[in-house]
Amino acid sequence: MRLKIIHETSYFYDPPAQGLVQSLRLTPSVHQGQRVSGWTISVSGGQRGASFRDGAGDWIEGWTVRGPVQEVVVSIAGQVETRDTAGVLRDHRETVHPLVYMRPTAVTGTDPGLCELARSVQGEDALDLAHRLAEAVSAAIAYVPGVTESHTTAAEALALGQGVCQDHAHALIACARERGMPARYVSGYLHSNAGGEPHDAAHAWAEVHVGALGWVGFDAANACCPDDRYVRLGSGLDADDAAPVRGTTFGTGEESLDVRVQVEEMEQ
Known part of the structure; x- marks a missing residue:
C-alpha cells in the first residue's frame, strides 16, 4: 500500500514564549514492512540541530526556536510504501536489549486487576499467549474516546472498562510484562478509511517480544x-517515552495545541 501522510501540530503560547527546544521522533522506522520516500520535517522559525538514530532504532531530530514566539508549527509530509508482515518487526536495527522493556513505568505498572487479567489466559507458546493477552485487553476495555486523559494509567483504564488506543497499549504492555514478556509502546499512523479519503489517523499500539520471532505488534484497540x-x-x-514530539519551553505562559493528521492511500 502506498500512503501519503500529512501531520501538522500547532503550538500556541500566551504570553509569547522566550524560546523552546524540541526533540522530534517523526521519521518512520526503517524495517521490512515499510519504505519511506520524500519525507520532510519543518518547524516554523526553527533551526535544525543534531540528528541521530538511538538505540531503539528511532531517528531523532533536535530543533531550536528562539523567541519571543507566539505560535510554532511542526509540519511533516511524505510518502510510505507499506507491506503486511503479520505484525512481525523484521530487519529493524536496534541495540537495546529486549529485557530493558520489562521495566514498569507510572502508567504501565500492574495492580490486582491487571494481574488477574494477565493470569486469566493461557497460551500454547509465547506467540499464542501474546495473542490471547491482546484479545483479553480488547474485551476488557471498550474503545470510547474522551473518557481518559494522557496521564491515565493502565490500571485506571481497566477499572473504568473504557479508553482509547493509548490505554489499550498500556494495558497490554502491563499484562505482557506480568507474564514475563518484554513489551513496549509504539506510536505511528493508521489508514482505516476503505474509501481512501484523508482522515485523522494518529495511532498507537504495543509490541511484545516473543522469543526467537522477536518483536510482534498487537493493536488491542482494533x-x-x-x-x-x-x-x-x-x-x-510508554506513551510519554515514545512521544513523537518532546521538548522544553522557556517562559511563564500557557501552552495550547492543535493537531491535524491525514493519511491518504495513493494509486500504485
Missing part, C-alpha cells in the same frame, strides 16, 4: 496485528 495500513514511527516504555 483487535488485530499491524498490517499494511500501519506506519510505524517509534517506540518507548
